[in-house]
Amino acid sequence: MEFLDVSREKWREVPAGGDTLGRSYSTDLLKLSDQELLAQWQRMNEAGSVPDHRGWYQVLYREAFAGRRIVEVGSGLGFDGIYFMKNGAKWLFADIVKDNLEAVRRLVELQGLSAQAEYLWIEHPASLEKLEGEFDVVWANGSLHHAPFDIARAEAQILLHRLKAEGRWIELFYSFDRWVRQGKLPFTEWGKVTDGERTPWAEWYDVERIKSRLFPASTTTILDFSFGGGQYGWVDLRVDRPVDDTLSSAEIARLMRTVSALDAPIESIHGAAARQPSGVAFQCSPRIWDYACALDIGDAVRNLGVSSAANRRWAADLEVRLSSGAVGLVLTGDDKNDFLGREITLDARPTAQRLTLTTHGSAAPRWLLIRNAAHETPSTGSVDSAFLRIST
Ligand SMILES: C[S@@+](CC[C@H](N)C(=O)[O-])C[C@H]1O[C@@H](n2cnc3c(N)ncnc32)[C@H](O)[C@@H]1O
Structure with a gap:
């Protein structure tokens, strides 16, 4: 039926x-x-x-x-x-x-x-x-x-x-x-x-x-x-x-593809980050706004194969678990101070949280940056899934 x-x-x-x-x-x-x-x-x-x-x-x-x-x-x-x-x-x-x-x-x-x-x-x-x-x-x-x-x-x-x-x-x-x-x-x-x-x-x-x-x-x-x-x-x-x-239906399908960015190289900055079976675990230093770590999503951007995505914006769908504190997540350019879209702040919660980071323009992102957003708290959590795509 x-x-x-x-x-x-x-x-x-x-x-x-x-x-x-x-x-x-x-x-x-x-x-x-x-x-x-x-x-x-x-x-x-x-x-x-x-x-x-x-x-x-x-x-x-x-x-x-x-x-x-x-x-x-x-x-x-x-x-x-x-x-x-x-x-x-x-x-x-x-x-x-x-x-x-x-x-x-x-x-x-x-x-x-x-x-x-x-x-x-x-x-x-x-x-x-x-x-x-x-x-x-x-x-x-x-x-x-x-x-x-x-x-x-x-x-x-x-x-x-x-x-x-x-x-x-x-x-x-x-x-x-x-x-x-x-x-x-x-x-x-x-x-x-x-x-x-x-x-x-x-x-x-x-x-x-x-x-x-x-x-x-x-x-x-x-x-x-x-x-x-x-x-x-x-x-x-x-x-x-x-x-x-x-747009042909093939082009629409291509623009709707997603690529996992979870196996991207991780750079610890003022915190600790490590790959674990379920994703990327991180711990921030206690100072508010210290950058904890960043995922190098350059390969995921290339794997999407959408260099022709002119005039389109980028998006990353994330599932994050945050057991303490608060963090800000944002897509940046090669320079981690170059925020390409709005930073999203999450507060700790017992269950997984879902968020989508987007860029304001068509410039391709290079880093997924995580920074502490809580006062004198070493915020702790993990990124359990991360998919990069063209923003719809
Ligand atoms: C939960 S009721 C909501 C009814 C109404 N909108 C309301 O606010 O009371 C769901 C309604 O959607 C209809 N429906 C279910 N699947 C549908 C679909 N694929 N396309 C259109 N209508 C659908 C059902 O027949 C039913 O009338």
Whole structure:
């Protein structure tokens, strides 16, 4: 069976609004009379509209969405679309489950909003090619992380063809930290923990993985934060150029390659660093801002074979464990004082932390520098993975 058929079987059962209300089968909802259906939906909607669930983003986007045309991928029972339509938006509900769309269609009619609504059944990613006209926003609230990356990317790439230049890509997803906390399970298993036994897939995201799903679209990050006790990530991207037809699929694949930089030569500076089976362990000297060590990533840059990556920026995805203190990590040029991008500071934590260092320009990095960022503390930790790539 195709993945989306398995997924469809699960997602006839949609979140019923608030965390306390469990889930409802849209097939069962469709058996209710109009008045019962509307009353049940209103109860669910009220529970989900509390400030720390849907309430905060309803306030944030209400005026901005008025008069705009929005496509929602994975619309469930339509809570967001109906709210924003009541505040002037035009909404296209797209979902892999026909009964979810049928329930939404009835609810939209019952609330007198049909003139602003459209519907699309996603039988497979290519169904999105039926979309017509342009949209101001793609809205994906907890949907695309329930499909393997390649399927979600196939859907995203078609959606991008319908997004206006400088339109927005807004998405809620499950965070890396939640995945770590819940045992780093394979994505086929993790869905059972996040959304119940029948869930075939849940995959963590962060802003960088969303951007790589959209690549070669070029984007500017407007919002990127986690909420709900770190369970959820929220990303709002302005998609400056949704489609780049100048790149062949082979070139796109080449630009999306990653190369491990973990076996790069290490230079200890004012600290100690050593290779160990799981990565590179380091200990800083106690003085704040002393450079502890640096990885020579020159070979990784050459191995990427992207000397033609003119006008593109560089990125390094790292997993770091920090048992004490705080460190700053940054990509530098040949001169270690030449910081090529923003330094990211991490505080000690019991679990692995993920971060992406990027350069501001296209100059190739030479060193991954680690320096102490804590006052009179010999910060200690390890880099457990390091992948270099072109920034998407
Ligand atoms: C957790 S529910 C979220 C529903 C809704 N966005 C909300 O905020 O209540 C996930 C929804 O995404 C849909 N879905 C799952 N996988 C999908 C995919 N690959 N493409 C589009 N929709 C998908 C499901 O049918 C379901 O309606």
